[in-house]
Amino acid sequence: VVTSLLCIAAIGLLSGPAVAEHRDSLRTPALGSAAAERTAPLTSDLAESRFDERETLTGAGDASGGGVSEGGGSGGGAPAACLPDAGPCFLNNGTPGCDSPDCCAAICAADSFCCNTQWDQLCANAALQNPACTITACPGDGACDVAHGSAGCDDLACCNFICFVEPTCCDGAWDALCAEIAAQSTRCGAAPAACCLPDGLCGTLGLGECMAYGGVWQGVGTSCNSGLICPNPACGLPDRGNCLAGNFTPGCKDGACCSAVCALDAFCCSLEWDQGCAEIALTLPACTTATTCMPTAGDCTATGGTGTPGCADAACCQSICSFDAFCCDREWDAGCAALAQTTLACGFSGAACCFPNGVCIDALGSLTCTELGGILLPAGTLCDSAVLCAPPCPWDCTPLPYGNGTVNIDDIVAVINHFGEAGGPCDNSPANPDGTFGNHDVNIDDLVATLNNFGDCPS
Numbered sequence: 001v002v003t004s005l006l007c008i009a010a011i012g013l014l015s016g017p018a019v020a021e022h023r024d025s026l027r028t029p030a031l032g033s034a035a036a037e038r039t040a041p042l043t044s045d046l047a048e049s050r051f052d053e054r055e056t057l058t059g060a061g062d063a064s065g066g067g068v069s070e071g072g073g074s075g076g077g078a079p080a081a082c083l084p085d086a087g088p089c090f091l092n093n094g095t096p097g098c099d100s101p102d103c104c105a106a107i108c109a110a111d112s113f114c115c116n117t118q119w120d121q122l123c124a125n126a127a128l129q130n131p132a133c134t135i136t137a138c139p140g141d142g143a144c145d146v147a148h149g150s151a152g153c154d155d156l157a158c159c160n161f162i163c164f165v166e167p168t169c170c171d172g173a174w175d176a177l178c179a180e181i182a183a184q185s186t187r188c189g190a191a192p193a194a195c196c197l198p199d200g201l202c203g204t205l206g207l208g209e210c211m212a213y214g215g216v217w218q219g220v221g222t223s224c225n226s227g228l229i230c231p232n233p234a235c236g237l238p239d240r241g242n243c244l245a246g247n248f249t250p251g252c253k254d255g256a257c258c259s260a261v262c263a264l265d266a267f268c269c270s271l272e273w274d275q276g277c278a279e280i281a282l283t284l285p286a287c288t289t290a291t292t293c294m295p296t297a298g299d300c301t302a303t304g305g306t307g308t309p310g311c312a313d314a315a316c317c318q319s320i321c322s323f324d325a326f327c328c329d330r331e332w333d334a335g336c337a338a339l340a341q342t343t344l345a346c347g348f349s350g351a352a353c354c355f356p357n358g359v360c361i362d363a364l365g366s367l368t369c370t371e372l373g374g375i376l377l378p379a380g381t382l383c384d385s386a387v388l389c390a391p392p393c394p395w396d397c398t399p400l401p402y403g404n405g406t407v408n409i410d411d412i413v414a415v416i417n418h419f420g421e422a423g424g425p426c427d428n429s430p431a432n433p434d435g436t437f438g439n440h441d442v443n444i445d446d447l448v449a450t451l452n453n454f455g456d457c458p459s
Contacts, residue, residue: 079097079104079105079108079115080097080115081095081096081097081104081108081115081116081119082097082098082100082101082104082105082108082115083097083099083101084099084101085099086098086099086104086119087099087119088164088212089103089104089107089119089123089124089127089133090124090127090128090133090160090161090164090212091124091212091213092119092120092121092123092124093119093124094118094119095118095119096114096115096116096117096118096119097114097115097119098114098119098123098127100133102132102133103127103130103132103133105132106130106131106132106133107123107126107127107130107132107133110126111123111126114126125157127160128156128157128160128161128187129156129157133160134156134160135152135159135160135163135164135170136170137151137152137159137163137170137171138152138153138156138159138160138163138170139152139153139154139155139156139159140152140153140154140159140170140174141153141154142154142174144158144159144162144174144178144179144182144183144188145179145182145183145188146179147173147174147175147176147178147179148173148174149173149174150173150174151169151170151171151172151173151174152169152170152174153169153174153178153182155188157187157188158182158185158187158188158189161185161187161188161208162178162181162182162185162187162188162208164212165181165185165208165211165212166178166181166208166211169181180207181207181208181211182208184206184207184208184217184220185206185207185208185209186205186206186208186209187206187208187209188206188208190206190207191206191220192204192205192206192209193205193206193207193217193218193219193220193221193222193223194217194218194219194222194223194224194226194228195209195210195213195215195216195217195218196215196216196218196228196230196231197213197214197215197230198213198214198215198233199232199233200230200231200232200233200234200235200259200262200263200269201230201266202224202228202230202263203215203224204223204224205217216230229256229259229260229263229286230259230263231255231259232251232258232259232262232263232269234250234251234258234262234269234270235251235252235254235255235257235258235259235262235269236251236253236254236255236256236258237251237253238253240252240253240258240273241253241273241368241371241372242322242323242367242371243257243258243261243273243277243278243281243287243322244278244281244282244287244318244319244322244323244345244367245275245278245319245322245323245343245344245345245365245367245368245371246273246274246275246277246278246364246368247273247368247371247372248272248273248274248368248372249272249273250268250269250270250271250272250273251268251269251273252268252273252277252281254287256286257281257284257286257287258273259286260281260284260286260287261277261280261281261284261287264280265277265280268280275344275368278319278345279345282314282315282318282319282345287318288314288318289318290310290317290318290321290322290328291328292308292309292310292317292321292328292329293310293311293312293313293314293317293318293321293328294310294312295312295314296312297309297310297311297312297317297332298311298312298332299311299312300312300313300316300317300320300332300336300337300340300346301316301337301340301341301346301347302337303334303337303338304333304334304337305331305332305333305334305335305336305337306331306332306337307331307332307333308331308332309327309328309329309330309331309332310327310328310332311327311332311336311340313346315345315346316340316343316345316346316347317332318345319343319345319346319367320336320339320340320343320346320367323339323367323371324336324339327339339366339367342365342366342376342379343365343366343367344364344365344367344368345365348365348366348379349363349379349380350362350363350364350365350379351363351364351365351376351377351378351379351380351381352364352376352377352381352382352383352389353368353369353372353374353375353376353377354374354375354377354389355372355373355374355375355389356373356374356393356396356403356404356405356457358389358392358393358394359389359392360383360389361374361383362382362383364376392437393405393407393453393457393458394425394428394437394438395407395411395428395449395450395453396411396457397411397414397415397424397425397426397428397450398410398411398413398414398425398426403425403457405456405457406455406456406457407450407453407454407455407456407457408454411426411450412447412450412451414426415428415442415446415447415450416447418442419442419443419447420441420442420443421441421442422440422441423438423440423441423442424442426442426446426450427439427440427441427442427446428446428449428450429445429446429448429449430445430449
């Protein structure tokens with residue numbers, strides 16, 4: 001029996017009791033904590049907390065933290081962090097320095113933290129008020145929250161920020177769009193609201209700030225703590241797996257369900273959608289759309305089926321019907337019952353699953369095993385005792401995750417595309433004494449091995 005542990009590790013297939021502890025160590029400490037931590041920097045007023053952090057980093061009572069590190073020593077010129085590819089000067093950009101050398105040098109001359117450590121919200125606030133950073137039309141005439149015919153508006157910091165977000169406000173008239181952004185932006189004195197950020201998390205920001213970070217503002221009075229679910233970019237993609245079973249890809253194919261789960265547990269979209277993610281999904285209305293999973297229906301696992309649509313165990317019923325809608329739309333027949341008998345959500349304890357390239361994974365159910373192209377062995381079978389898995393075929397490294405049983409031109413292209421990477425499914429040479437393959441480096445040896453094993457995998 002040969003199991004390809006390298007392939008499993010390389011594509012993140014963490015499943016079964018043997019790896020539960022490792023998976024738990026990768027997971028977020030508690031549901032929602034990852035989202036809370038990541039959205040914290042994108043709030044409207046971090047000055048006080050940032051000052052506390054500065055005291056820790058640079059010494060109590062000295063917010064600037066000493067001299068600025070310069071590219072050429074102490075002889076003048078812009079600090080080394082003041083580069084065009086640094087983050088924007090008017091935002092808490094997370095990098096040392098910002099992208100305007102003159103502005104950056106002026107701010108760092110007064111506060112070296114901004115160039116030596118991080119350009120945080122204090123640095124951005126200072127930039128909005130500093131003449132070296134000011135946009136030409138700022139300050140202008142007219143109130144910032146009222147449309148008028150001239151460029152800019154009368155509040156320097158607000159004007160600079162709005163024109164950074166929407167440059168036309170300083171190129172021509174301060175029109176209704178400029179006034180609306182100003183009226184709802186915290187840099188201009190407005191209260192923050194919920195903003196759905198590009199990574200699917202929710203930030204508490206003003207309209208202009210939300211636009212600057214590429215987010216979608218949710219409107220006045222909205223809150224990230226009100227059950228709002230932001231669309232996650234890992235969700236709803238056609239190459240993702242089913243949401244109600246572990247699929248080992250980040251995210252799943254039902255966008256609404258996926259976003260709801262990842263709002264609670266970021267692990268499911270950032271690393272992999274494992275059985276734990278599927279179990280969360282089975283508790284959420286966005287994921288459990290079948291309407292015939294009723295307590296009055298029959299036993300899900302009864303041989304022969306219930307004779308009616310759906311069955312009594314809601315989690316089991318929803319899982320099966322997410323794979324085979326017939327079971328809920330028409331009839332829970334013998335095929336549905338047989339599938340339930342080998343499904344984790346229906347009480348199945350799991351078994352070894354064999355894949356075409358010889359990989360064996362313990363404790364899977366039929367839904368995950370079948371969807372990923374494997375064959376589920378009898379209940380209770382472990383990979384250590386499985387004798388039915390095919391011989392290893394590590395040269396068949398595409399399509400992910402388990403190839404297609406043939407070493408062909410696609411696998412050659414995959415090796416070339418992954419050249420120089422530190423391991424992965426295409427790291428197939430040499431054959432190691434412990435039965436694994438590869439040396440954590442995709443190189444010419446892997447290409448030669450793929451060419452030498454061209455054709456059908458061993459059977």
